[in-house]
Amino acid sequence: MQSRSYPFRGGFARPGWNFCSAAAPLRKGELQTIFTTRDVHPRDRFDYWHSVACKEIVEHESFPDSRAHFEAEIEVGSVGALDLVAFQNSPLKVEHAQAHISRMSSDQLLFCRETSGLVSVEQDGRQITLHPGDMTLLDPALPYSAKFSEDSRTLVLKLPRRELQARVGKTRGMLARQIPVGATDDTLISSFSAALPSLAGQVRPVCGRLAADFMLDLIAFSLAKAVESTTLRISSTKAMAILEIRATIKSRLADPDLDPQSVADAVGLSVRYANNILASQDTSIGRLILRERLEKCRQALEEPVQLRRSVSEVAFGWGFSDLTHFGRCFKKVYGMSPSDYQLSHRKG
Structure with a gap:
């Protein structure tokens, strides 16, 4: 994530600093506090918080229960392709309206997990209340409103829109669907999302990519399951x-x-039907196999701890049986031969 600075009474606050007189260094395995109302004059707290929240979360209008006693904190980080924002604030109502949407373009979706307190959310005609551990998906390209209770703390995962839609197709019918903690599958996703902040800035890039990819798979599964018994049953089944x-x-x-x-045999479908389903995402079983194998090989060829491996060992290890075919496909996707790609990372 890019370095940020935000104005506050008496100067500028930079990442790693609270809005106070002393430095607040980032501790290992934690998100970075970029705003806190501690030691900020009460008359300035809400306005400064609102400015930062609009930049880091989404542009909106906020209506606190009490400006004079408003308190809040915002932390940020990232794991792989996922940007993380954790925030807590005094009770308030938030409205993300069409006027805000017209001034922005979003290639991300917001996956929200309530850590403590309660938050009521309304989007696309659905209204839900999240309790601690519950999750939902919101789309900043559509209007929504939220009301946060006392002691509310929320973790937001900013998901690459294309990455999630590649897994589940169109997401509009999945918005503002409550994913309650309770079922074993949903407990897994809730627990894993809660653990992500501890990985921020602490894992190798390849591990970050793997963790983000796993998180996206879990989210996609839970979203599809959440709409399985609704009017979207056909699309959710697909x-x-x-x-x-x-x-x-x-x-x-x-x-x-x-x-x-x-x-196809493993999932109980015919090849023709499976490919018809995948056609909505402009792919097929064969192309998915090839893409996943190439990506695994690319990661192995650039990962420092695997640079001792030969190109053939990597290719055969991930299921390729023809090195000429592998080399041709790799160069078509990544713009250079596997050996040149590996060499470029050895020099780096």
């Missing part, structure tokens, strides 16, 4: 089928015998 196809492919990438028929 989304679940896509997730099962992707999960099967990922779990068997190293198998050189993995092919469209074996994947």
Whole structure:
């Protein structure tokens, strides 16, 4: 994430500093506090918080229960492709309206997990209340409102829109659906999302990418399951089928015998029907297998701890059986041969 500075009484606050006189260094495995109302004059607190919140979360209008006694804190970080924002604030109402949307372009979706307190959310005609551990998806490209209770603390994962839609298709019908903590699957996603802040800035880039990819898979599964019993049953069933196809492919990438028929058999579909479903995302079983294998090989060729491995070892390890085919496909996607790609990272 880019370095930021925000105005406050007497100067500027930079990342790693609270709005107070002394430095507040970032401790290992934590998000970075970029704003806190501590030691800010009460008359300035809300206005400064609102300015930072509009930049870091989403542009909006806020209506606090009490300006004079307003308190808040905002922390940020990132894990792989996921930007994280954790915030807590005094009771207030938030409105993200069409006027705000017209001034922005968003390539991200907001996955929210309530850590403590309560928050009521309304978007696209649905209204829900999140309790601690509960989660939901919001789209900043559409209006929404939220009301935060006393002691509310929320973690927001900013998801790459294209990455999530590649997993579940169109997401509008999945917005403002309550994902309650309770079921084993949803407890897993709630627990893993709660653990993400501890990884911010602490893991290798490749581990960050793996964690983000796993988080996106879990979110996609929970969203598809959340709408399974609604009027969107047909589309959600297809989304679940896509997730099962992707999960099967990922779990068997190293198998050189993995092919469209074996994947279709594993998920209980015909190859033709599976490819018809995947066509909505402009792909097929065969193309998914190839893309996932190439990505795993690319990661291995650039990861410092794997640079001792030969190109052939990497390719065969991820299920390729023809080095010429592998090299041609790799160069088409990444713009250089596998050996040149590996060499460029050895020099780096």
